[in-house]
Amino acid sequence: MAKITLNINNKEYPLEADPQMPLLWAIRDLAGLKGTKYGCGVAQCGACVVHLNGEAVRSCVTKVSRAVGKQVVTIEGLSATNNHPVQKAWQEIDVPQCGYCHSGQIMSAAVLLREKPDPTDQDIDDAMAGNICRCGTYLRIRKAIHLAAEMQKKTSQG
């Protein structure tokens, strides 16, 4: 065990953790942020995606030690009032069915829209292929990402 400080959603969390611990456990069990989900535990499903210095890492295989000194953003910190374009589009389209995978889906989609503000269907497939939805909401996910892109565009145009 070691004393570690993680910056999660712009807040410092002094934790006592094994540096080899998966970041997901630190986020959920030590910081108490339950929005990020455990799916497969081996980076195969995308339910646990969080942003680490802006990249959509899979927290189930990312060690706590990798996150020290970096900015971790979870679904709880993506926006101040759940008003990120992706979150608004998700609500507008009513994307989730069971909802379990959607914090990971939204975190991945947010990275896509940051890097490709006007994505094609192919871009969406390329970005989201690693996020599995057992309910099969893929068509709504794609529709919501296009809507989020429009919202983001309008917002940036003021």
Place this chain on the structure above:
Amino acid sequence: MKRHSQAGKGDLFSVKTATVLSILVFIIAVGASAFRKDEVAVKETTLSAINRDSVESVKAFATVYKVLMSPRCMNCHPAGDVPLQGDDSHLHVMGPKRGHDGKGVYAMKCANCHQETNTPGLHTPPGNPDWHLPPADMKMVFQGKSAHELAKQLVDKKKNGNKDIKKLIEHADDGLVLAGWNPGEGRMLPPVSHAEFKKAWLTWLNKGAYAPKKTSN
């Protein structure tokens, strides 16, 4: 006079000796300089003409080829833009794309799953701090290449990442190359040890980097 004459002979002898010594020193210096030049040249870019041996070179490449076409090497040198995976070199599940820099795209970047070290557990993501495919403008494809094609490609600076012989030699100890021999649980190793591979790699290069003949298949 006699003494002068003797002295003259002595002077003459000294001049001859000095001349011979000078020539010897010159020859030694030039020789030494030539050797230094050769060493530098070999280290920098060129192959020694003296060491060329097409038979030994091609023989060594058989081992090199066997390693490069093994899943541990070929899986990250695919013919397409999706890496390969597993001992059967199937397309990587979830279809991550190469991207411009070989490090993936958007939310599907290699380092999002591949950590700096292997993840514990069977068939979990292997790790390396520099995990990536060759970049889009220099794909360095191994998959589907014959031994002849691959040998030619490996020494072509337009196709090998602009590597001269020195860089190719160094590449045998590249961190990502070495990672092939530390593949994580559930993955087979390359067919020979890294030491054997490196020996064959150096032999192939130092003996002239000859390509095996084209085969009919």
